[in-house]
Amino acid sequence: MIDLANITLTYPDGTSRITAVDDASLRVNAGTVVGLTGPSGSGKSSLLAVASTLISPDRGTVTIDGINATNLSLTELAELRRTKVGLVFQQSNLLASLTAYEQLLVMNELTTQRSRRAARAATRNRARNLLDAVGLAADADKRPAQLSGGQRQRVNIARALMHEPSVLIVDEPTSALDQERGTQIIDLLLRLTGEHATATLLVTHDQRILPRLTSTYAMVDGHLALVRDADLVA
Numbered sequence: 075m076i077d078l079a080n081i082t083l084t085y086p087d088g089t090s091r092i093t094a095v096d097d098a099s100l101r102v103n104a105g106t107v108v109g110l111t112g113p114s115g116s117g118k119s120s121l122l123a124v125a126s127t128l129i130s131p132d133r134g135t136v137t138i139d140g141i142n143a144t145n146l147s148l149t150e151l152a153e154l155r156r157t158k159v160g161l162v163f164q165q166s167n168l169l170a171s172l173t174a175y176e177q178l179l180v181m182n183e184l185t186t187q188r189s190r191r192a193a194r195a196a197t198r199n200r201a202r203n204l205l206d207a208v209g210l211a212a213d214a215d216k217r218p219a220q221l222s223g224g225q226r227q228r229v230n231i232a233r234a235l236m237h238e239p240s241v242l243i244v245d246e247p248t249s250a251l252d253q254e255r256g257t258q259i260i261d262l263l264l265r266l267t268g269e270h271a272t273a274t275l276l277v278t279h280d281q282r283i284l285p286r287l288t289s290t291y292a293m294v295d296g297h298l299a300l301v302r303d304a305d306l307v308a
């Protein structure tokens with residue numbers, strides 16, 4: 075679960091400051107996908123950066139699985155991100171020289187195992203299972219240049235899930251894809267969100283996706299408003 079409460083974020087702008095996010099609150103429960111939409115420059119990326127604890131807000135609190143990120147040191151924040159947050163960006167940021175399988179292995183070895191050997195085996199096992207889950211079992215040994223845009227985005231998603239995050243932050247995952255491949259990526263994110271019980275926050279410009287999500291928020295000039303909630307529509 076991730077809870078953003080009364081988030082305000084400003085950036086320096088000459089002698090004054092520009093307000094990118096203005097008193098925004100939203101919550102994403104485990105196993106649900108919440109959409110975030112809004113025009114360019116409205117503050118979506120800024121809110122995602124706060125949600126992923128990459129930027130500290132001027133005001134407000136970010137709570138991830140009951141942990142208040144506002145009170146943590148930089149080291150503790152890095153640990154929170156490493157263990158609890160998975161990130162999927164618009165463009166795939168895969169390493170050109172690594173195969174799909176190796177992209178997943180470069181995530182830190184799973185630290186829950188007692189011995190290094192067990193950790194390595196568990197990491198390999200999880201990488202294989204996740205590639206299978208995103209439909210890439212047969213493409214594990216291909217490098218990014220040999221994969222389509224949709225396949226690269228699948229590797230990104232699998233990689234983001236390697237460390238079993240409770241929060242998945244996804245920034246415009248379909249913007250570089252055609253409609254059919256975009257729909258497949260959304261299908262995949264919806265399924266994996268249920269299977270892995272992640273709290274998934276998804277920024278998208280694609281209005282067609284929105285009815286499929288648990289709820290949707292719109293951002294305008296830094297202000298956030300709930301525009302649709304599946305519970306209310308049902």
Ligand SMILES: Nc1ncnc2c1ncn2[C@@H]1O[C@H](COP(=O)(O)OP(=O)(O)OP(=O)(O)O)[C@@H](O)[C@H]1O
Nearest residue numbers: 085086092094112113114115116117118119120121
């Ligand atoms: N690092 C920064 N320094 C100063 N101003 C910034 C910075 N990042 C964003 N802004 C400003 O904050 C506001 C919100 O930008 P943000 O990138 O969060 O919007 P967005 O909704 O994600 O836009 P897009 O859909 O184009 O990615 C804009 O006015 C932008 O110019």
